[in-house]
Amino acid sequence: KQEVTQIPAALSVPEGENLVLNCSFTDSAIYNLQWFRQDPGKGLTSLLLIQSSQREQTSGRLNASLDKSSGRSTLYIAASQPGDSATYLCAVVDSNYQLIWGAGTKLIIKP
Amino acid sequence: DAGVTQSPTHLIKTRGQQVTLRCSPKSGHDTVSWYQQALGQGPQFIFQYYEEEERQRGNFPDRFSGHQFPNYSSELNVNALLLGDSALYLCASSLQGRSYEQYFGPGTRLTVT
Numbered sequence: 001k002q003e004v005t006q007i008p009a010a011l012s013v014p015e016g017e018n019l020v021l022n023c024s025f026t027d028s029a030i031y032n033l034q035w036f037r038q039d040p041g042k043g044l045t046s047l048l049l050i051q052s053s054q055r056e057q058t059s060g061r062l063n064a065s066l067d068k069s070s071g072r073s074t075l076y077i078a079a080s081q082p083g084d085s086a087t088y089l090c091a092v093v094d095s096n097y098q099l100i101w102g103a104g105t106k107l108i109i110k111p
Numbered sequence: 112d113a114g115v116t117q118s119p120t121h122l123i124k125t126r127g128q129q130v131t132l133r134c135s136p137k138s139g140h141d142t143v144s145w146y147q148q149a150l151g152q153g154p155q156f157i158f159q160y161y162e163e164e165e166r167q168r169g170n171f172p173d174r175f176s177g178h179q180f181p182n183y184s185s186e187l188n189v190n191a192l193l194l195g196d197s198a199l200y201l202c203a204s205s206l207q208g209r210s211y212e213q214y215f216g217p218g219t220r221l222t223v224t
Contacts, residue, residue, distance in 0.1 A: 042217055043115075043216050089153055089154075098156050099211075099213065102153050104153060
């Protein structure tokens, strides 16, 4: 059974710092991995999607990497801003085409 | 182009009652999936509808049921509400065969007292 874990559960850093969020999964048989952002009480916004054959994807200040063999992904945020404060969720699409989610990392960027 | 919309935004119900949540998919999408997200947790897959039929189901009891209409919109029904059903319910739409690219609505916050 696929399980997705995100560490840390919460993170607070000063504005301007670069930071890394971690995601691990137990079964390497995935179709893709996605990173989402969720603002308090709101829905989910897709940030980056990495296909299983890819190693990384970049969008602006965000860079996500995927190491399928080791079951790991990282989301790198450069030059963090207070507007980046949100919960970041990682999800993998498993062999049944279902999204399996981590519990998220709550990120606070202090001005 | 409207994205995924859900109604209502918030809902308060009493234990034992029944509730219906609604979802309109993104224009052009024909598949709707429903998720339950408890506070501090990731979303849990409830079920997916395509061509007005339930195609996949997660580990949820029969109290959770759904429907998809010819215009692809969908409803989630929960009977005999329990306190533990309090959560954010998210709807996502996609094209059939492309469930790996889902677009999410803002969710309905259900509180059961």
